[in-house]
């Protein structure tokens with residue numbers, strides 16, 4: 001059996017039956033359930049959204065994802081939010097003109113001022129009813145106050161095993177991202193061009209003659 005952490009139980013009791021109060025009487029931030037800010041955006045893919053190949057622009061989908069991430073994050077935070085980073089944008093299947101795209105967003109994780117919004121994108125062929133899952137991505141947003149400074153967001157109340165799984169997975173992604181950044185930054189500062197030129201011999205690139213002379 002999974003138990004929410006003690007402070008959330010305590011704080012939830014102070015919420016009262018009426019709903020999702022921002023602050024309890026002691027001015028402590030009350031946890032908000034995932035369901036409070038769950039948001040779905042549905043949009044018809046019109047010809048103006050198509051690329052030269054007749055499929056929908058990846059950028060159009062990214063813009064819609066940013067929009068739904070903002071709506072979901074701002075609702076949870078009760079504040080203006082900005083997009084900080086995006087993880088896992090892999091379009092598995094193209095989206096066609098005439099399809100109905102739905103973007104389902106929910107808060108997966110909250111830090112102190114940041115929130116991770118998980119977004120599942122599906123596209124439905126309205127004639128056949130066939131639905132395809134095009135991608136699932138994760139937007140990290142940060143809440144800002146009126147002066148533009150990052151501001152604390154309410155904790156997240158986890159009500160289902162899926163809520164818990166998503167929170168734990170977001171923690172793992174955050175940890176992996178930190179490890180990746182550390183390794184990449186170290187690798188970059190150590191990257192001496194002349195010493196690493198041999199790595200390019202099996203790649204599909206060629207140095208200009210002038211550059212080859214300069215680096216040799």
Ligand SMILES: CC(C)(COP(=O)(O)OP(=O)(O)OC[C@H]1O[C@@H](n2cnc3c(N)ncnc32)[C@H](O)[C@@H]1OP(=O)(O)O)[C@@H](O)C(=O)NCCC(=O)NCCS
Nearest residue numbers: 082083084085110111112113114115140141142144149150
């Ligand atoms: C994101 C931003 C607010 C961070 O500012 P900062 O002074 O570094 O603030 P902090 O170090 O306190 O970080 C704030 C939070 O952002 C998180 N964060 C910062 N950079 C991050 C990144 N690259 N990926 C994920 N989270 C990040 C921090 O972990 C912290 O989270 P927490 O409070 O939950 O622990 C600032 O860089 C910014 O305003 N960027 C521009 C965002 C924007 O305008 N987006 C629109 C696109 S045009």
